[in-house]
Amino acid sequence: MKLRRGQLLVDPPASSSSDIAFILIIFFLVCASVQPETGLPQFLPRTEAKEEKKEQSKNLEVSITPSNIVLNGSPLKLPEFSKRILVALQAKTRPQDKVVVVKSTPDTPYDQWIRVSQAIDNAGGTLTLELESERTITVD
Amino acid sequence: MKLARKKFTASVPSFAMGDIAFLLLIFFVILARVQDDSHVQWDPAILPDLKMIGAPLASVAIDSGYKTYLNGEEISNGQLTPRLNAILGETPAGQRNISFKVHKEAQARHFEPVIQAIGEAGGDLIHILEPEPTEP
Numbered sequence: 620m621k622l623r624r625g626q627l628l629v630d631p632p633a634s635s636s637s638d639i640a641f642i643l644i645i646f647f648l649v650c651a652s653v654q655p656e657t658g659l660p661q662f663l664p665r666t667e668a669k670e671e672k673k674e675q676s677k678n679l680e681v682s683i684t685p686s687n688i689v690l691n692g693s694p695l696k697l698p699e700f701s702k703r704i705l706v707a708l709q710a711k712t713r714p715q716d717k718v719v720v721v722k723s724t725p726d727t728p729y730d731q732w733i734r735v736s737q738a739i740d741n742a743g744g745t746l747t748l749e750l751e752s753e754r755t756i757t758v759d
Numbered sequence: 760m761k762l763a764r765k766k767f768t769a770s771v772p773s774f775a776m777g778d779i780a781f782l783l784l785i786f787f788v789i790l791a792r793v794q795d796d797s798h799v800q801w802d803p804a805i806l807p808d809l810k811m812i813g814a815p816l817a818s819v820a821i822d823s824g825y826k827t828y829l830n831g832e833e834i835s836n837g838q839l840t841p842r843l844n845a846i847l848g849e850t851p852a853g854q855r856n857i858s859f860k861v862h863k864e865a866q867a868r869h870f871e872p873v874i875q876a877i878g879e880a881g882g883d884l885i886h887i888l889e890p891e892p893t894e895p
Contacts, residue, residue, distance in 0.1 A: 637777035644784050657809040658858065659886040683867075725868035729861045730804045732870070733886060737806060750871055 659737060661746075678716065679707055679744070683723040683735050697734055705742040719744040796820050796831035801862040807891040813856065815885060817846045819877065820860040825869045836872045843880035857882035 681704075682689040688700045695703060704719070711717050719739050723732055739746045799820045819839070820828040827834055829842055847855050857877055861870050877884050 634774065635777075637781050641777055641781050641784065644781070644788075648784075648788070656812050656858065656887055657890050658812045658888050659806065659809060660812065660856075661884040661886065723867035723871065725866060727867040728863070729865045729867075729870055730863045732867060733804050733806060733861075733888065736886075737808075741808075748871060748874065750875060 659733065659740070661736070661740070678718040678720050678747075679704070680720045680722070681735065681739070683721065683727045683732055685724070685726055685728060685731060688731075688735055697738065700735065701738040701742070704738055704744065708742045708744050714745070717744050718747050720747050720749050722749040796828055796860070799828050799831060799860070800824075801860055802864070803860065803887060803889040804863040805891050806888045809888055809890045812858070812885050812887075815856040815858040816850065816854075817843060817882075818858045818860065819843075819873060821862055821865050821869055821873060823862045823864070825862070825865055827869075827873055836876055839873065839876040840879045843877065843882055847880060847882060852881070853883065855881060855883045856885055858885050858887050860887045 680691055681700075687694045688697060689695070690700055690703055690707070693703075708717055708719075721735065721739070736746055796818050799822045801820060801822045818828075818830055820831075822828065827836060827839065829839060834842065843857065847857075857880075859873070859877065861873075874884065
């Protein structure tokens, strides 16, 4: 007669499972933190004093609508605007003359606004928002 | 005859070290997620020539429903400046980074008051955008 041997219970070693979890967390943390974000930095000084508004009237004025960009009264598309603003700003030497006053209609999409903002920035201009409440803030 | 006494060794139990480290990590991960705004639904605008940005002190977002969020928490535009002032404190200029995530279809009536609020708080605005895909 063949005797059946009693099977021994073999537990997997659990002592290292916390170390494995630790390493896994480190791995996922590193993966999550190495995803860099891309963006367009802009320096925003605090709201300007009223006296400075008078000087801004001499500056370039840009109106943004959903379909057009108006530079000193001339309606333009973005590629043409980028060229015209570059030429206009290159002619100005003093930093205070490089201020560009931007007024947007309330329905201007962000996509359009940020492209105009980038064009002004690339041309070396300082963007100033003219808001409906007639308060102005400067964006460099 | 002198009997040798049995020596007992006292050692610091290192068995639980992994567990302690694990719990500490969980703690710090939860702390880090306080600024999390991953639940905010927004589509970034696509733009060429963008820069890599560092870690911001706060994150302001406008979602696809045109609601404003500060660090993932919905907020009114009126409350934004005082809350940002509290976060930025006396941080020197140049380090007052605030990431600004705007849904690409948001309109000037939604994002301009937020830019104004960030400007009033003296924040360094960083528009978070998606880089234009480069052609192969």
